[in-house]
Structure formats: C-alpha cells, structure tokens
Amino acid sequence: AQSVSQHNHHVILSEAASLELGCNYSYGGTVNLFWYVQYPGQHLQLLLKYFSGDPLVKGIKGFEAEFIKSKFSFNLRKPSVQWSDTAEYFCAVNPPGGFKTIFGAGTRLFVKA
C-alpha cells in the first residue's frame, strides 16, 4: 500500500545535539511534501513545505528539510536542538492529483535540558 513512513517513533537528544528525522513515501509522480510539529497539548502547525525548486527547504525555528527524489525521502534536520523543540513531528505527503494529505505516524522528540 502507498504510504508515508517515519523511521523513528521516539528520539531523545540533549540540548545542542543535531537532529535528523527520516521520512520516506511511496507515491510516484509530483508530490507536495510537508513537515508539521505538534507541541504538547496543542494542534499541528506547519514547519515547512516543499512543492518544487530548490530541494533544500528552510522552515521556521531553524528547521530545514531535504527532498531527495531518487530516494523518495524528505528528511527533517536541525543543527542544534533546544529544550523547546520537544514535540511530535509529522511528515505528510499530498499525492498527485489528490484531495487528501497522507500523514506519517509521527516521531516524538524529547530534548533534555
């Protein structure tokens, strides 16, 4: 079945450590790609999105993601995490021509102060 896979369900890091969260999807053709963040007790908010152009996308709060078409991947990165980055992160894909967004299962990040 076509899907969106996030490799890590739980990640624990110390402050100032680098972060990389993996995301792979299985849809062919042109897709729109997103990373959302959900802080504890809150709703999902957009971190960044990719439609076309430069495959390295910069988002809010120092996050960036790289689209690698050949690997069907859209990994999220941050050079130095902060305690306030503790949240759940969702990768999402809009398959071509569709009306729905497909979400990954999420990765829970805990940053130790």
Added chain:
Amino acid sequence: NAGVTQTPKFRVLKTGQSMTLLCAQDMNHEYMYWYRQDPGMGLRLIHYSVGEGTTAKGEVPDGYNVSRLKKQNFLLGLESAAPSQTSVYFCASSYSSRREGLDEQFFGPGTRLTVL
C-alpha cells in the same frame, strides 16, 4: 482571523449517546477534514469534504457521519458513541491552486472526547 475553531474542547459521553462536533473556518477554504489522533497511530482521516454540499469517506469512517451545508462549517456526528471512539479529534482546512495543487492544512485546537 480566527482560523479554524472547534467546539466543544472537551466532552465525556456514555456509550450509546450521540453528539456533534462543530468545525468552522474563516479562510474561505474549499477543503475540510476530520481526523482522529490516537497514541502511536498518528492522524487518521475520518471524513473529508472538497466543497460545500460534498463529503467523502476517509480511512476510518465507520461510526461517524458528516455534513457540509455551509462552506465555512464541517460537522462531525457520532450517532451512538462507543468506547473505541475515545480520542482527540482535529478538524483541518486547506486550499488548492491550479499550479501547485493541494497546499498545507490548517488545524483547529482539537476536541478531547471520552466515551465511558
């Protein structure tokens, strides 16, 4: 702009009771969605709408009904609540352009529902 709002924020039901969750958006978005979020399962799409007067089933539609009588509102109904419907429910809206297709989703604050 309020964005996407949901009412109520919390609700406790007994098995067999019914209720309606209301979602409203003031961004003139065509597309609206209802999701449920359960621990370890991410977001699962219940129903969605691509415009006023239209609805479609998502991944987990059983036990739920929806209506989109007005463009800005999307209602989710539980006719006979079951404990398996204990969850956090999120509404979202989105828009689409001819050039870029379906864009980001804007989420409401969520409704925490407990069915006893």
